Amino acid sequence: MISLSFLYILVGLILLWTAVLTLLNKEQPRRFASASFWGCYALVFLIGDYLPHEVVGLMVVLLALLAGFGALSSAVPKMLAPEQLQLSLTRIGKKIFLPALLIPFITVFSVLVLGLIGNDSWRLLDPKNLTLVSLGLACVVAFIAACWLTRESPLQGGIEAKRLLEAMGWAVLLPQLLATLGLLFNNAGVGQAVAVLTETYLAVDHKLIAVATYAIAMALFTMIMGNAFAAFPVITAGIGIPVLIMQHGANPAVMAAIGMFCGYCGTLMTPMAANFNMVPAALLELKDQHAVIKAQTPTAVMLLMCNIFLLYFLAF
Known part of the structure; x- marks a missing residue:
């Protein structure tokens, strides 16, 4: 059976190939540090299940340190004439x-x-x-x-994969790290804290205010987390279930679907969603790294307003 392990091995081999090419390229600056980054990341995918949790945690910390101190570098690509x-x-x-x-x-x-x-x-x-x-x-x-x-040849494909990974840089880590952060927030009771703050300081007895609070909170928390999937369990546990469903009788399916769309509006407006907003700017070599976000923000705000009204009229 072809399982998810197939994907992990495939990604791990690509990352390991990138590490090897980086290490062998004597013209690339900071090649040892860059090779260490891609090599550690590859090992997490290839043998992470067989390593102690503490070892994997140390490797993740090492990845963060290497990225944070600017240890990553890119090789000068050899372009066709x-x-x-x-x-x-x-x-x-x-x-x-x-x-x-x-x-x-x-x-x-x-x-x-x-x-x-x-x-x-x-x-x-x-x-x-x-x-x-x-x-x-x-x-x-x-x-x-x-x-x-x-x-x-497949060799050239591997070289191009290395070039794209180096163009994305540390941003390739964000989806995994942010998803993990969302799980930690939920287990730490952030959703309950959000519920207490919402019911204490906002007039959520009014249906429209409750709907707007949920939608805007999904967008804002997604901007913080960089991932709507990470924001969804926290905001839904704190506002969606106790306020919209339990208090106002919202349809859970409609609330969840439109709530995720509200989160996606936040994705369009944050650099934390680097794989959507920062990486394209880097690949297109834009002078303004926030150009994608600036172009998307007006649309995102209008979509968020539409989602608020859709949630209000369709969920009850």
Whole structure:
């Protein structure tokens, strides 16, 4: 059975490859520190389940220190000559989008078709993580298609993966760290504290105020956490369930769905969501690293206002 471990090993090997290439590149500044960062990150994926929790914790602290002290560096990419680039673009044309389009198509196909292969005792794809496993499988197929389409070797694909990872830098850590932080906040009782503050200082007996409080809190906490999935359990436990559901009788399904959309509005307006807002600015080499956030903020504010009214009219 192809399980989630397949994805962990795949990601770990890419990170380990990046570490090796960094270490071997004598022209790259701070190559030992950068190689240590990518190597530690790779080991977390490859053998993290077999290491003591304390060791993994120390490795995470080391990653944070290396990133915080600016130890990461990027190699100077070797670009194709303009003539070669134009020739390649002319030959491939619009087919260049094929590998990217294969990812969603194969993911859906794997979920709907390959996910059904097997019986009660055996499955081709892990049913507990079917979507993620399907996505990983789709990425492998898309990578093979990209190599075939561009007539490049998998080695060149690995070099390009290293270049993209270095462009993203420490931001690749944020999704995991922020999701973990959300779990810690929830277990620490932050949701209960939010409930006490809300019921003490806001007039949540009024339905519209209660709805606006929940929606805005989802957006603001997402801006702090950088992840709507991390904010959702905290704000829903503190405001959604006790106020909207228990007090005003909101439909839980509608509240949860629109509440997540409110969180996504916050995602558009925060640098903490680095994988959405900071990484694109870095990859596009924009002079203003917050240019993406500035462009998205007006839309995010309008969407948040619309979500407040949708929640008010549809959830009750």
